[in-house]
Amino acid sequence: MRFEIVKCHGSGNDFPLIDARDIALDEAEWAVVARALADRAGPVGGDGLLLLTAGDEVHAFGMVMRNSDGSEAETCLNGVRCVARAGFAALGIDQAQVRLKTSSAFAAHDPDLAPGVYTVRETAGPAGMDVTAWPMRIRTDRLIEGVVPALSDTIRFTAVAMPNPHLVAFVDTVDEAELVRIGTICEGAPDWLPNRANVSFVEVRGGDLFVRTFERGVGLTDSCGSAMAASTHAACLTGRIPTDRETVVFNRGGLVRAQADADGVVTICGNATFEWAGSVEVDLATRVAFGLVVTARYPDEVAAWEAAKRVAG
Template structure:
């Protein structure tokens, strides 16, 4: 089958956007998973963290489904949602919209540039759930907020939450980011284990200064990524709960792929998060895919000219982290 897509990224978290709104594609569930494994394999020359299937919705402006590089489906993806927000808003000629995701309909919209010449979008991250059954996390308690899990570490304290995909977050020092502890812990909870039967995204968070944090995430189904939008949102919320940052204020969140901004809102004990960041297009391509033989051929490929502007932001971020971490 012949497929067109746009390759883009949010904070270096890269995806293929496949438009099922204007194209007459009819993928089976198995084809979606197989396509993600094939196209996202970085050994093939293209590669990505996942595929964003952008579809018609019966009640929202569009629907987003996210398939990870290993073929599993994610309930949400904040960085990917920014790309879908841009694609749908430009397709419909709108500044704001609503995107249907697996767990919720989320507001999205174009925002002022985060950095010169960078397409910037704000997306809503919700619902936020703390009950451990939502992850799931098998502990003999209902929630886990800034507590130890002795099966994992006698040193770190963790907060577990779903936004709505599952996250395990711990606040660390710089030296904890320079060793193999996060990898070892993450591989354990995403392999056969008694705590997280479905795996979990694991984030190590370092406070840099007031309203500025660094987040590194091992993403379930992917591994270490340049950035994970829901992880950065959840991490921002955790820092507000720990009184390191404040609700309703902009938090600059730095990552290996660049930076985003988060604003955490509290309403009568419930939370929502605004995630603001780039939606950068890299290229548009057409491929002939043979899923039966796990092969594809590139028919055409045309680069966008947006990446150099984003790289200027990356250079600024790298300099900031070098001076402050």
């Protein structure tokens, strides 16, 4: 089956994106497509697969994000921006309520974050603090700077749902080996955390944040939008940064501007960069992608984002 795709990224979190509004595949088939297209050893590669889906009476359109292992995430805020851009273009609008798996997000085309960088503002939340809803079976229903003995005797985590589950730890310096160790435990879906969780180590740099994330269903990633939102909320909740003040959140892939309010609603302003467009074949039986044809490239957008990263960092 041949798919028209756009390769895009939000803050370095990269995806193939498909307009799936008129494509009839079931859940298992879409999982196959996600694994084939997100495979870094294949012709496309990515942190997952984004689908622009049909709207309803409340939402102009929807988004589905499948991780590179084929599983469906509750949300992906970097992905929301990319799907919103595609939805805006398809429908001739510049703002929309976007349906997610278990919630919705507001998205609007915003003034450029930097010259030539297509920018979308999105609002998500309120953040959920009840870990029994994940479920996370520990001795409390709310975890704020608490130890999880199954993960570490010393690292303190704050548990936030955005609405996908995040464990956020503030550290002096990110230890990637330790992050991978803890993320791998969570990825194994232990009895006390059957639906897994994203794990982030966060450095506070003045009034800004640097976030490094082991993403559920993906692994160590250069960027995770919901992790940046969860980290911003956790930083406000624990008094590390002020509530209702815009903060720059950095990651390996770039940056976004984020702001959390007292109710746990987080607004993120970041890029939705298109790199190229084309088509690719996916054999659903063999689960392999092949025959990539690139029909358009967007070098000016790619260069604009790289320039913005250099200035920021």
